[in-house]
Amino acid sequence: MVAVAAALALGTNAGAQLYSTPAEVTANPLVKGFTVSGLTLSQGQTRVTLDLAGGRLVGLLVQGQGAQEVARGLVLAWGGEEKNVADLARSLGAEEVKAQARTAQGFAEDSEGTVLRLKVTGSGNAERWSAYTSLLIHPDSAFPTTANAEGNSKAPNVLRVFSDFQCPYCKRMWDTAHRTWAAQPNVYRVVHYHFPLEQHENAEPAAIASECAAAQGKFWPYADQLFSRVEDWVPQPNPTAKFVEYARALKLNVGTFQKCLTSAAPRTAVRAQYAAGLKVDVRGTPSVYLNGVQMQDYSDAEEAALIRTVTAASPSAAQVIEARLKALR
Incomplete structure (x- = not known):
């Protein structure tokens, strides 16, 4: 399970990182050198798009030419560091993962409080990767x-x-x-x-x-x-x-x-x-x-407040995420 393995490798709570503000995301050393335009960060052929609800990050779409670029975006969303990018890129680039990502359905995994969708098209210099990770909100x-x-x-x-x-x-x-x-x-x-x-x-x-x-x-x-x-x-x-x-x-x-x-x-x-x-x-x-989000710590007032913020927003986190997933299908 790629998302689970990645979260464990990062040694952090993947879901909680997705509640960051745009300012916190763009200040992250992982995107040093990226150009920021609204909710889009770009560098070369890599583009990172932020999905917000209530002013907080609830989903992140990363598009690039290879596993390395996609891994950087996912590590950014999951709260890891530069040292985690290479390991995650190797996991994403595994043949069985790429094979599934090339199917019409793409690679899909929901676990550890997060959603992961991965698609790969083309080959060689024309290879194109798209990955989306978001909060997992159960209906x-x-x-x-x-x-x-x-x-x-x-x-x-x-x-x-x-x-x-x-x-x-x-x-x-x-x-x-x-x-x-x-x-x-x-x-x-x-x-x-x-x-x-x-x-x-x-x-x-x-x-x-x-x-x-x-x-x-x-x-x-x-x-x-x-x-x-x-x-x-x-x-x-x-x-x-x-x-x-x-x-x-x-x-x-x-x-x-x-x-x-x-x-x-x-x-x-x-x-x-x-x-x-x-x-x-x-x-x-x-x-x-x-509100459909699995809490990491039910006694954490800050976590509860963040969940309430994104689920009560208009549009809500669930609506924002579903719209993005629908576009990726």
Whole structure:
């Protein structure tokens, strides 16, 4: 995977670099000697075009004669240094990558919070490369439907959280950031998705229990019980009795709750949400998406502010990026 390998090689968060201002981009040593004209930087036959939303870089198109020129533009977008250009150029110039880039569809990869599209035409002195990298913004349709949502349905920002009740980092988020989000219902709509990790044996049963509580309109208080009493139910070989105890404490219909625990519907819902998480590149928990953008650090107020800026802009980052990708198809 070229984009992933490149991001790792650069040792930086590729997605975050794309939020730069035009002034920050043009001041980068990587484009020393380039001529700047509006949102276009050029040197010889290499042209770099900046796509902005809310005054911030959300996508970068680089066109040139070879992998070296394209690599420079991508390293610029991904926040690397001059020393990274040659390594990335070698990766891009690999025969299997070039072969795919020469097809009608071109080379395409979405990972590490970024989009990469690469096309190569011509040969020899007439060879021409085009590469586009941008923020990866998932549409609402990429996420499954769930009733486990809180906050105003018309709130301007949607936080989609993939979580695991047995995950200590998820509990930390629940006790800190989640409380902040929940206290601002007109700012944030918070949607919960299940992503029980394989190594957490009681995580899926807990998720199923929470779905059974949700069926009686008590998902959020039940989730609070699971997180606050995690040391009680996690060590149990069979935590069902504990789950029933929490249902009783919340005055749920216990008989209905117990029947639900053994039915197919909640397990199906949990596994469907897990599968959807894999498709949007969830690799661990908690994973938080703000307005379709996967956050690198859900507690980073600056990152959240940048995402809100580019997604609320007119045109929005998603619209700017889609227009560019459409032109490249």
